[in-house]
Amino acid sequence: MTLREVVERLGLRALTSDVAGDAEVTGGYTGDLLSDVMANGRPGNIWITMQTHQNILAVAKIKDLAGIVLVNSRRPDKETVWKADKENVTVLGTNESAFRLSGRLYRLLEDP
Amino acid sequence: MVSRHNLSHAFEIKGGDFGKAGCVSLEIKEILRDLGIDPAIVRRAAIAAYEAEMNVVMYAESGKVVLRLNPKVIRITLEDQGPGIHDIEMAMQEGYTTATDQMREMGFGAGMGLPNIKKNADRFELKSKVGKGTSYNIIIHLNPEGGT
Ligand SMILES: Nc1ncnc2c1ncn2[C@@H]1O[C@H](COP(=O)(O)OP(=O)(O)O)[C@@H](O)[C@H]1O
Numbered sequence: 663m664t665l666r667e668v669v670e671r672l673g674l675r676a677l678t679s680d681v682a683g684d685a686e687v688t689g690g691y692t693g694d695l696l697s698d699v700m701a702n703g704r705p706g707n708i709w710i711t712m713q714t715h716q717n718i719l720a721v722a723k724i725k726d727l728a729g730i731v732l733v734n735s736r737r738p739d740k741e742t743v744w745k746a747d748k749e750n751v752t753v754l755g756t757n758e759s760a761f762r763l764s765g766r767l768y769r770l771l772e773d774p
Numbered sequence: 775m776v777s778r779h780n781l782s783h784a785f786e787i788k789g790g791d792f793g794k795a796g797c798v799s800l801e802i803k804e805i806l807r808d809l810g811i812d813p814a815i816v817r818r819a820a821i822a823a824y825e826a827e828m829n830v831v832m833y834a835e836s837g838k839v840v841l842r843l844n845p846k847v848i849r850i851t852l853e854d855q856g857p858g859i860h861d862i863e864m865a866m867q868e869g870y871t872t873a874t875d876q877m878r879e880m881g882f883g884a885g886m887g888l889p890n891i892k893k894n895a896d897r898f899e900l901k902s903k904v905g906k907g908t909s910y911n912i913i914i915h916l917n918p919e920g921g922t
């Protein structure tokens with residue numbers, strides 16, 4: 663399933679000006695420890711987290727993640743938005759908790 | 775195609791500079807990707823470089839990274855000026871960290887950095903002089919079947 667479809671089906675908000683909608687979503691990974699995502703995230707995953715600072719962008723780029731979703735209505739730091747736009751990383755937002763969004767994403771990908 | 779490459783690039787890292795943290799690893803990733811190296815190998819090199827880079831940002835004053843490529847291997851060496859590591863065996867254990875509370879709040883300090891390097895490298899050597907600095911030697915084979 664493409665990122666565009668996931669964004670639509672889960673009602674995610676774009677926090678950056680561009681969404682790499684054609685990216686193929688291979689799954690998801692939920693966590694707030696950067697090295698954990700480095701170790702256990704997979705290319706094409708959506709990363710669900712509450713970290714909002716700019717260092718999340720390097721993680722997404724190095725791991726070739728499809729995008730990052732900030733949960734619990736968290737706002738990204740100013741530098742995060744600016745840098746994400748510059749470096750073409752898709753950052754999305756939701757009012758839902760990490761638990762709920764992870765569950766919905768899992769269900770969507772298992773049974774589209 | 776890859777067999778024709780021989781290159782060497784040097785980069786500087788400043789300790790404590792969280793704004794630029796990750797830049798060197800991303801540059802390394804771009805260089806390797808543009809050479810047409812297998813994306814999975816590029817990713818392993820970038821992950822190892824990132825964890826080494828972050829350790830300089832978090833624990834040292836400054837560091838120098840050199841990326842070298844020959845037809846068989848990617849070699850990433852890093853030397854920093856910093857406090858050094860007094861017990862390398864302990865530092866290598868998953869979960870061991872001396873990160874500050876502030877770093878942990880940002881999601882650093884999982885104590886998985888050195889284990890991540892070990893997992894992604896074909897060879898990883900870590901040397902340190904307490905009070906002087908730490909050096910990392912990371913080797914990744916370009917051809918999985920080939921030797922060093
Ligand atoms: N370049 C370095 N200089 C000084 N200490 C280091 C360096 N790299 C690693 N260490 C020490 O090794 C520990 C473990 O490192 P690592 O596995 O990357 O986990 P983390 O960075 O999450 O603490 C660090 O907490 C630190 O005490």
Ligand SMILES: [Mg+2]
Binds near residue numbers: 883887
């Ligand atoms: Mg580390």
